[in-house]
Amino acid sequence: MRAEVCDQAAHYYAHQEPIVRAKGWEHPIDWQRQQEAKRWFESRHEDRLQLQAESHEESVAAIARQPAALVGGFLRFEMLCSPLSTLGFCQGRWFLESYDFAGSPRSSHKERLALELFLLRRVCGIDVAQITLYLPDRHFVYQEPIEWDRFFRPHNLSRSVHHRLVRIQRAFERLKNPPKPPTTPPIGPICRSPIRCDFYDRCLGHLPQHSVLSLARVDGDKRFDLIRRGYLTPKEVPESEPLGRYPHIQIRSEREGRAVVQAEAIAEYLLNFHYPLYFLDFETVQHVIPPFEGLRPFEPLPFSFSLHRLDAPDAKLEHFSYIVPSGTDGRKKMAAQLVALIGPTGRLVAYGAEYERQVLRKLAKWSPALQKPLESMAKRTLDLMIPFEKRWCYHPAMRGSHSLKRVAPALDAQLDYTALCVSDGRDAMAAYLQLSEADKPQSEAILAALEHYGALDSLAMVHIYRRLEALATEALISQEEPSHDHHP
Numbered sequence: 001m002r003a004e005v006c007d008q009a010a011h012y013y014a015h016q017e018p019i020v021r022a023k024g025w026e027h028p029i030d031w032q033r034q035q036e037a038k039r040w041f042e043s044r045h046e047d048r049l050q051l052q053a054e055s056h057e058e059s060v061a062a063i064a065r066q067p068a069a070l071v072g073g074f075l076r077f078e079m080l081c082s083p084l085s086t087l088g089f090c091q092g093r094w095f096l097e098s099y100d101f102a103g104s105p106r107s108s109h110k111e112r113l114a115l116e117l118f119l120l121r122r123v124c125g126i127d128v129a130q131i132t133l134y135l136p137d138r139h140f141v142y143q144e145p146i147e148w149d150r151f152f153r154p155h156n157l158s159r160s161v162h163h164r165l166v167r168i169q170r171a172f173e174r175l176k177n178p179p180k181p182p183t184t185p186p187i188g189p190i191c192r193s194p195i196r197c198d199f200y201d202r203c204l205g206h207l208p209q210h211s212v213l214s215l216a217r218v219d220g221d222k223r224f225d226l227i228r229r230g231y232l233t234p235k236e237v238p239e240s241e242p243l244g245r246y247p248h249i250q251i252r253s254e255r256e257g258r259a260v261v262q263a264e265a266i267a268e269y270l271l272n273f274h275y276p277l278y279f280l281d282f283e284t285v286q287h288v289i290p291p292f293e294g295l296r297p298f299e300p301l302p303f304s305f306s307l308h309r310l311d312a313p314d315a316k317l318e319h320f321s322y323i324v325p326s327g328t329d330g331r332k333k334m335a336a337q338l339v340a341l342i343g344p345t346g347r348l349v350a351y352g353a354e355y356e357r358q359v360l361r362k363l364a365k366w367s368p369a370l371q372k373p374l375e376s377m378a379k380r381t382l383d384l385m386i387p388f389e390k391r392w393c394y395h396p397a398m399r400g401s402h403s404l405k406r407v408a409p410a411l412d413a414q415l416d417y418t419a420l421c422v423s424d425g426r427d428a429m430a431a432y433l434q435l436s437e438a439d440k441p442q443s444e445a446i447l448a449a450l451e452h453y454g455a456l457d458s459l460a461m462v463h464i465y466r467r468l469e470a471l472a473t474e475a476l477i478s479q480e481e482p483s484h485d486h487h488p
């Protein structure tokens, strides 16, 4: 159950089976390291441990039976939000400690901790005053042996969890006397935030796959207002709707079924692209507990790059790539290869370029001897996403997004990612991590899939660049035309 419950959800929860959702994506973490972290957490209060329970139900029942036994002691129990928590009593106050491997405190942590607190208060009569969640400290620099006291950083969530607790109590009262279901579900941003409602498909299952919820730069309330007024898809939204210029480009393009292009803005931006051009894409992995010295938790570690080099407009396109052998530290070798392939002049091109710039700067930090050329590369990197992010070019097939995976096939149908077994960055990270346990045939298949995916990403940028160039050239030829909007 969530803290905020609408009338429709209160009715569903009171009359129907709860729905259990699958767990989402987690960052990779070594099992052995997890056990070390668990031992550290257990050792924090080891000498005073009095009760131990294996399951959530068992622990709540145990606390309910003998809360007095806990005074002056501690209870370790399973929580809904993390594998292990400690409930204790110190200086006249109850406290709760838990740990997790997330990058920062999430809404889901607070929601679930609030539910725990609610159960403790309701079933056991315990009011918890202090709630602390231990998470990896992003500033921790890895070196062996790990000092877990420094690796984990405490986050005091008392205030935000208590805030949600009040709402859970209210929701609980409503569940005891569920309101009559409204004639129409009171849909709104609450259906998707802070977590997707358990009953989303029942209330919003009628929405087409590409609905007004995909309208970029329109706030949540406004999107749901459009749905309530019967506008389900972007092309149904009238021109008179006061949404601003940005979403209206999307609406217009989808209504007319063709791209909307501001060719002169594109032409001006492309003046920055000086040959030779290096279309560069990195794949990275983020470890919770870094595998190599000098890395921090969640710091992106590049494991492959794909580079297409174009020396002049009519020159032969050349491709280079590198995948770091599994289990090895390939940072220095990768830096050396890039310096050997990328000259001191020309521009690098990346999609969402800040990421590539950051990786180049990190490689410079890790390879001091190559610092100068790598930092120069970061400075010379241009972002091919800008024309799409700024809506100088929008195609209906982009479906409100300006990600490479949407833009590339919209401009060139041959650039299709859907048939690939590695089709996005997360797949690539997961596939790379599998290499450590794969046999030879499996490794070959994984490396081929990674190679194919990386090559497609940098090749897609070449195609997009050429398509933008063609549009800009057309605009320059037809200079007499006063209009800035152009339909290819």
Ligand code: SF4
Pocket (backbone or CB within 6 Å): 006, 007, 008, 009, 010, 012, 185, 186, 187, 188, 190, 191, 197, 198, 199, 200, 201, 203, 204
């Ligand atoms: S999807 Fe929205 S309207 Fe339906 S039950 Fe959930 S929060 Fe309420």
